[in-house]
Each structure stands twice: as structure tokens, then as C-alpha cells.
Amino acid sequence: MTRDLALAEVRLTPILVADPPLLNTQGVHQPYTPRLIVEVVTADGITGLGETYGDTRYLEVARRLADRLVGHRVSDLNALHALDVPVAADGVADGVGAGGLRGVQNAGKLLLSVVSAFEVACLDALGKALGLPVHALLGGKLRDSVEYSAYLFYRWAAHPEGAGGERDDWGAALDPAGVVAQARAFVARHGFTSFKLKGGVFPPDEEIAAVRALAEAFPGRPLRLDPNGAWSVATSARVARELADVLEYLEDPALGTPAMAEVAARTGVPLATNMCVTTFAEIEEAFTRGAVQVVLCDHHYWGGLRNTQHLAALCAAFGVGVSMHSNTHLGISLAAMTQVASTLPGLHHACDTHYPWQSEDVLTERLVFDGGRVAVGDAPGLGVALDRDELARLHRRWLDDDGALRERDDAAAMRVAEPGWAVPATPRW
Ligand SMILES: O=C([O-])C(=O)C[C@H](O)[C@@H](O)C(=O)[O-]
Numbered sequence: 089m090t091r092d093l094a095l096a097e098v099r100l101t102p103i104l105v106a107d108p109p110l111l112n113t114q115g116v117h118q119p120y121t122p123r124l125i126v127e128v129v130t131a132d133g134i135t136g137l138g139e140t141y142g143d144t145r146y147l148e149v150a151r152r153l154a155d156r157l158v159g160h161r162v163s164d165l166n167a168l169h170a171l172d173v174p175v176a177a178d179g180v181a182d183g184v185g186a187g188g189l190r191g192v193q194n195a196g197k198l199l200l201s202v203v204s205a206f207e208v209a210c211l212d213a214l215g216k217a218l219g220l221p222v223h224a225l226l227g228g229k230l231r232d233s234v235e236y237s238a239y240l241f242y243r244w245a246a247h248p249e250g251a252g253g254e255r256d257d258w259g260a261a262l263d264p265a266g267v268v269a270q271a272r273a274f275v276a277r278h279g280f281t282s283f284k285l286k287g288g289v290f291p292p293d294e295e296i297a298a299v300r301a302l303a304e305a306f307p308g309r310p311l312r313l314d315p316n317g318a319w320s321v322a323t324s325a326r327v328a329r330e331l332a333d334v335l336e337y338l339e340d341p342a343l344g345t346p347a348m349a350e351v352a353a354r355t356g357v358p359l360a361t362n363m364c365v366t367t368f369a370e371i372e373e374a375f376t377r378g379a380v381q382v383v384l385c386d387h388h389y390w391g392g393l394r395n396t397q398h399l400a401a402l403c404a405a406f407g408v409g410v411s412m413h414s415n416t417h418l419g420i421s422l423a424a425m426t427q428v429a430s431t432l433p434g435l436h437h438a439c440d441t442h443y444p445w446q447s448e449d450v451l452t453e454r455l456v457f458d459g460g461r462v463a464v465g466d467a468p469g470l471g472v473a474l475d476r477d478e479l480a481r482l483h484r485r486w487l488d489d490d491g492a493l494r495e496r497d498d499a500a501a502m503r504v505a506e507p508g509w510a511v512p513a514t515p516r517w
């Protein structure tokens with residue numbers, strides 16, 4: 089039977105999802121974070137799902153793209169990158185964004201961050217039309233499950249008085265004992281066997297002590313520390329020296345390729361990044377200077393699952409390793425991350441995911457971690473189904489918001505607790 093794969097409808101649903109008070113170098117996560125759910129519907133009535141950042145600037149570009157997509161065939165993935173969509177550059181200054189900590193912010197990357205959700209949705213629909221999982225459309229899986237690491241955060245037990253939000257049972261983690269207790273909870277709940285600590289929150293010696301405590305509690309397990317560029321070259325080199333025997337890699341200790349290159353020259357600890365190499369244009373300088381040994385791919389801002397494969401191929405050509413970055417995300421993205429991760433030959437590190445921190449999802453069935461791994465589904469498309477009631481409830485929350493939470497702003501969330509807070513200048517230490 090020949091199917092009509094042309095898109096008849098594109099639906100965009102911005103939502104606010106509950107997010108715990110996770111601390112990073114810029115501030116703290118808001119009680120709710122914006123995400124955008126994309127649905128593409130073919131003329132035959134097949135629906136494909138995608139997910140990306142939900143802040144207004146992404147939503148505006150998504151609306152413009154959605155208008156162009158009606159009539160577009162879900163199999164025309166290359167053409168998604170050729171759509172002529174104007175992207176306003178205002179509010180997208182070069183430099184690290186106020187939320188998200190994922191490197192340079194420019195119009196091209198903004199567009200890719202939106203195109204990625206449409207690409208995933210088209211692949212989901214195409215897979216459903218053909219009766220094939222997304223990984224088959226990407227050339228086929230190389231592994232039956234994908235390993236994730238426990239993404240540890242310093243955090244408060246609850247959002248500050250007056251900020252609202254949902255309570256959870258993780259408790260506070262503000263010192264080495266708290267970090268180890270959180271890691272134990274990750275193991276008990278999801279079976280993770282590798283750990284990443286989000287740093288840049290406390291002075292480096294406190295974070296060194298936390299990583300040491302993890303190494304003692306989980307001997308031999310892969311450990312990572314990521315201060316999001318909060319340290320000077322000298323501090324980065326010192327931390328690398330002090331933790332050299334226990335770190336799998338050190339992630340973005342210092343900000344930008346020149347500083348990372350200097351740190352790399354002073355340590356044998358591999359440096360990873362989701363801040364200085366986040367676009368194809370940044371690869372040449374960083375790789376030729378030896379600034380990074382591992383790049384964290386992320387299909388959202390690299391422009392989709394196929395661009396993620398292109399990135400991995402480039403990394404392989406330069407002998408650079410691949411891992412995976414995440415920002416607060418839901419199950420549609422976790423399914424997409426898992427599908428593409430299963431196809432990457434050079435993926436030798438457990439992927440990051442924020443999913444265990446998300447108590448809410450728009451899927452009828454949550455994805456599960458077994459031994460810290462997510463099974464690579466063989467059901468058609470992404471193999472997930474939308475819970476329309478939950479989508480409507482989270483969209484209602486977005487509609488009811490006065491606009492304050494529709495942009496991720498970790499510094500603004502921090503000011504609820506500390507009114508004088510401003511994003512610290514870097515290097516902070
Ligand atoms: O690896 C990273 O840099 C991240 O995951 C960035 C995120 O924005 C993280 O810092 C967070 O969720 O606060």
C-alpha cells in the first residue's frame with residue numbers, strides 16, 4: 089500500500105513541567121520549566137512526536153517552521169534544514185545563555201534546536217508508517233540498551249517559600265554526605281553504575297571532597313565533575329591533578345576553547361564539553377588545538393538525530409570520544425536519545441539524562457532504567473504514546489502562567505532565595 093506521507097497538520101503545545109531545585113553555577117532550576125511538544129500528522133492520520141526547549145524564542149521559530157511544513161513529506165528530512173525560516177537574532181546574544189548552560193547562543197543554533205524536534209517527529213511518523221523503529225531509519229542499532237549515568241546535583245529539599253512547585257522525596261544534597269546519599273538513591277531507584285556531579289556551585293575544594301566521597305562509596309565506578317566553566321585554568325589544572333585517579337573525565341572546567349586547550353595541556357585527565365563545542369563551526373579549532381577529548385552530543389541543539397550521527401563521525405575522524413548531554417527533558421526526548429545513541433559506534437561513555445528528576449511526563453507509560461540502562465525499543469517509530477490528558481494539564485499550567493516561568497532563568501529562580509543574586513562572572517574560582 090502506498091501511504092500519503094505529506095503532513096496535513098502540525099501541532100505545537102508549550103507546557104510547563106515540574107522541576108526540582110537543582111543548583112548550578114548560574115543559580116537554581118525554576119519550579120517549572122518550559123518544554124515544547126511537537127506533533128506532526130500525515131495525510132494518512134499518522135502522528136509523530138518531538139520535543140524541544142519551550143522558551144518563547146524557540147516557540148516563535150517553531151510556529152514559523154510549522155506553517156511551512158504542511159504538505160512536506162515526513163521522509164524529506166534533508167529538506168527540513170533547507171526551509172527558509174527567519175530567526176530573529178534579538179535575545180540570542182553570543183555567549184553562554186542565561187539558562188541551559190550549553191555554549192554559544194546564536195540564530196543558527198536556535199533554528200537547529202527547533203528543527204531537531206520536527207526531525208524527530210518526522211522520523212517517528214515515518215517509522216510508524218513503515219512499521220520500523222527510528223533506529224532502523226538511522227541505519228540500525230548497534231546495542232540493545234543504552235547506558236545512562238546518574239546525574240547528581242547539589243539541591244535543596246524544596247523550592248524556597250513562595251516559589252511554588254511540587255515537592256519530591258529526594259531531600260537536600262549540599263555536602264559530600266548528601267551527594268553520596270543522593271547517589272545511593274539513584275542506584276536504588278534506577279541501578280545506575282556511573283555518576284556525574286554538577287559542580288560550579290561550591291568552592292572547588294568542597295566539590296573535590298564530594299567526588300572523593302563518591303569514589304570511596306563506589307570504588308572503581310566512572311565519575312565525572314562538571315562545573316560549567318566556573319574555574320580558571322589554574323583551578324581547573326589543580327582539580328584535575330587532585331582527582332586524576334578517580335575521574336572518567338572532567339567536563340567544561342574552564343570556559344571556551346582557548347582556556348580548555350590550556351587545561352588540556354596541563355593534565356592527562358580527558359576533558360569533555362557541552363559548552364565550547366556545541367556547533368559544527370567550533371569543531372575545527374577545538375579539535376586541532378586538542379582542547380577536548382570527549383564531545384557531549386545532544387540531538388536538540390546539534391539539529392537532530394542524523395546531525396548527531398554526523399557529529400559522532402567527525403569525532404571519530406579526529407580520535408575524539410563521544411558522550412551525551414541533556415537538559416531537563418521528558419520521555420519523548422529520552423526515547424529519541426536512546427534510539428540515536430544505539431546507532432553510534434564510538435559511544436563509549438554513559439549518556440547524561442535529567443529524566444529521573446522529572447516527576448511528570450506526557451507519555452502514557454514512563455520509560456524505565458534497568459541497571460542504569462534504557463532498552464532500545466523495536467516498536468515502530470519512537471515506540472512511545474502521548475497521554476493527551478497530561479499534555480492538556482501541563483499546557484493549562486503554561487497558559488495560566490503570567491509569563492514569569494515561560495523562559496528558563498536559573499538566576500531569577502535563585503533570586504527568590506537570595507535577592508541580591510547575579511550570575512557570577514567567570515572564572516568564579
Ligand atoms: O552538562 C551540562 O552542562 C548540563 O547538563 C547543563 C544543564 O543546564 C545543567 O547544568 C542543569 O540542568 O542545571
Ligand SMILES: [Mg+2]
Nearest residue numbers: 314339340362
Ligand atoms: Mg556539561
